[in-house]
Amino acid sequence: MITRLSYPFDAHYLLRMKKAIRRELISRTDLMEKRVAILGGSTTAEIKDMLELFLLKDGIKPVFYESGYNRYYEEVLFSGAELKQFAPEIIYIHTSNVNITRYPSVLERAEDIDGIVAGEVNRFRKIWDRIAAEYSCPIIQNNFELPHYRGLGNLDAYDVHGHTRFIAELNRCFSEEARQRHNLHLNDINYLSAWFGLERWYDKCAWYSYKYAMSIEAIPLLAHSVATIVRAILGQAKKCLVLDLDNTLWGGIIGDDGVNGIRIGKETPEAEAYTEFQQYVKGLKERGINLAICSKNDEANAREGFTHPDSILALEDFSVFRANWEPKHENIREIAQLLNIGIDSLVFADDNPAERDLIRFQEPRVAVPEMGNNVAKYIDVIDKSGLFETIVLSHDDLQRSTFYIDNAVRRDNQSHFENYDDFLHSLDMVAEIKPIVPVYLDRVAQLTNKTNQFNVTTRRYTPAELKAVAEDSCYITLFGRLKDRFGDNGLVSVMVGVIQGLELYLDLWLMSCRVLQRGMEAAMLDQLVVEAQGRGLKSIIGYYYPSARNVLVSGLFEEMGFKNLTKKEDYSSVWMLDISTAYTNKNLFIEVNK
Amino acid sequence: MTIEAIEQRLSEIFRDVLDRNTLILARETTAADIEEWDSLAHISLLVAIEKEFDIKLTLDEVEQLRNVGDMFDLIQRKAS
Numbered sequence: 306m307i308t309r310l311s312y313p314f315d316a317h318y319l320l321r322m323k324k325a326i327r328r329e330l331i332s333r334t335d336l337m338e339k340r341v342a343i344l345g346g347s348t349t350a351e352i353k354d355m356l357e358l359f360l361l362k363d364g365i366k367p368v369f370y371e372s373g374y375n376r377y378y379e380e381v382l383f384s385g386a387e388l389k390q391f392a393p394e395i396i397y398i399h400t401s402n403v404n405i406t407r408y409p410s411v412l413e414r415a416e417d418i419d420g421i422v423a424g425e426v427n428r429f430r431k432i433w434d435r436i437a438a439e440y441s442c443p444i445i446q447n448n449f450e451l452p453h454y455r456g457l458g459n460l461d462a463y464d465v466h467g468h469t470r471f472i473a474e475l476n477r478c479f480s481e482e483a484r485q486r487h488n489l490h491l492n493d494i495n496y497l498s499a500w501f502g503l504e505r506w507y508d509k510c511a512w513y514s515y516k517y518a519m520s521i522e523a524i525p526l527l528a529h530s531v532a533t534i535v536r537a538i539l540g541q542a543k544k545c546l547v548l549d550l551d552n553t554l555w556g557g558i559i560g561d562d563g564v565n566g567i568r569i570g571k572e573t574p575e576a577e578a579y580t581e582f583q584q585y586v587k588g589l590k591e592r593g594i595n596l597a598i599c600s601k602n603d604e605a606n607a608r609e610g611f612t613h614p615d616s617i618l619a620l621e622d623f624s625v626f627r628a629n630w631e632p633k634h635e636n637i638r639e640i641a642q643l644l645n646i647g648i649d650s651l652v653f654a655d656d657n658p659a660e661r662d663l664i665r666f667q668e669p670r671v672a673v674p675e676m677g678n679n680v681a682k683y684i685d686v687i688d689k690s691g692l693f694e695t696i697v698l699s700h701d702d703l704q705r706s707t708f709y710i711d712n713a714v715r716r717d718n719q720s721h722f723e724n725y726d727d728f729l730h731s732l733d734m735v736a737e738i739k740p741i742v743p744v745y746l747d748r749v750a751q752l753t754n755k756t757n758q759f760n761v762t763t764r765r766y767t768p769a770e771l772k773a774v775a776e777d778s779c780y781i782t783l784f785g786r787l788k789d790r791f792g793d794n795g796l797v798s799v800m801v802g803v804i805q806g807l808e809l810y811l812d813l814w815l816m817s818c819r820v821l822q823r824g825m826e827a828a829m830l831d832q833l834v835v836e837a838q839g840r841g842l843k844s845i846i847g848y849y850y851p852s853a854r855n856v857l858v859s860g861l862f863e864e865m866g867f868k869n870l871t872k873k874e875d876y877s878s879v880w881m882l883d884i885s886t887a888y889t890n891k892n893l894f895i896e897v898n899k
Numbered sequence: 900m901t902i903e904a905i906e907q908r909l910s911e912i913f914r915d916v917l918d919r920n921t922l923i924l925a926r927e928t929t930a931a932d933i934e935e936w937d938s939l940a941h942i943s944l945l946v947a948i949e950k951e952f953d954i955k956l957t958l959d960e961v962e963q964l965r966n967v968g969d970m971f972d973l974i975q976r977k978a979s
Contacts, residue, residue, distance in 0.1 A: 317946070317947070317950045320943055320946055320947065321912070321915045321916055321943070321946075321947045321950075322915055323943075324916070324917070324918030324935075325915070325918050328918070350939045351939065351942070351943075354939075510956075510957075510958055510961070511942075513958060514958060514961060515942055521942065521943075521946045522946065522950075
């Protein structure tokens, strides 16, 4: 049933079967609870139910708060006791053009209309300001769908009195606000409703009868979009697209047809479709998604396909290239290992339904969009699935695929050295390890939410919480960036500790797995000791809280010279490092803050 | 469509939407008789009926529905 929740889904099936689907999903044990407040400008009951299904599918168990009907404004600004007590971790504001309080009338003077736009936007700015101050949690906010009717006909789109033009202005202002506010994320219902078709999106019967601002059958699409944003906020977006070759990236079989026989380019409709798909894939690569090939082919033949003069993708666009005759699930496991990423951050694209089924069966955590075998539909399915949704285009994202290609070279290099220490020395590693500064808040929060393996407490932070902690003198925070001779690994490690008396209690210690076994954890600890001693502290207290995925660091404190204080039945443990006497640096390979 | 076919398909809708596999409907059954048949489920039932029988209900028709029998008659009248 879970696959019924993947795009393209059957909205009517989900609406009809939602209770049975929920029953099945909620029985899973590895769910992560999140408190989600839905503040509605219209009825939200069905939206809540559908959102729950899509979140459960992604391993998130939502606990909901629903505002009173059309009380999204009042509950934030005036009577919010219940909401405050609920302590939301994410707030979704479901408003739409039924919540616009004032449209310009045709009698309005043109110069007054900007003021009407500002009035509408200001109402929302007050809500966003208050949420930032009071709850410091991420906000998911609908923009506006185009109007149901156009009083001025086509002129409605460009006359300053037109409602169509008015809504476009509001959406422009919302976009600008979302660019400025790092906790505000737009749910683009303007696009969703257009894609769905405004004629089907609007159901005035549902409005008059039940006060739903949209048709019931559009609700699964809306909820899917909100769930996609939630996943991106929690840093669960996918990192790598694994692609088949024949009839996926080009038409035909390279082994049979040869490079001159495959269909790519502008010569035939089919070739054009494959060209556009390659362009789409190239776009993903440029924004930081890794590409990998997993194809049943002779490697030499497979590579030759990219020498086609019309090929958009080139061999160097791929971080890993696996063309052989082994079963695909084995290749896929290797791809995840080589890239040093979890198998659940892979997406598998293949025109062959048997291969898709094999992967779903063998590696159920790999996302396998039901892309069919019609090349004209590939982009739709992958794009609308929202698997690669992101809340911000960070500099690190744009560079990420280079990191991973560098990693593959590094690994290759490793085999040429006598011992591992020699290899580490040869990397010429340079780190910057300093207290967290505002420019890194988003990246650090992203790391706290998606790092599961090297993470002793699995404590999650929002950017706003981090900001508060970084500015508080009772805390010591550190971020670590690591460069080596192959390139910049970016911001890869974070520590947060709270000072009480003469002790520093470690609330967070995490590191990205792409720099495992590089000695970066030792460099981080050394710097933490410097900071702590600088404030006259005598010891550092560390905690290990076991999770399903952090067994990697169960022995970290011991390795780093901490003494065990207590071990509990649930395998959690408390550790202490005495820093009142001389401390010997543990880092041997990385030059820090030079 | 035969009367039996409508009866059977309508029962299946009720079982799916209310998640009650063994539910048996009678003409006199109303929302008060079935715990799961609340206002939200009522909307889901109507949406599923419209889809299943490829009909569109008007505001007026929706308001007239008192029990399963009314639903049945309405479907029979509209679904040709």
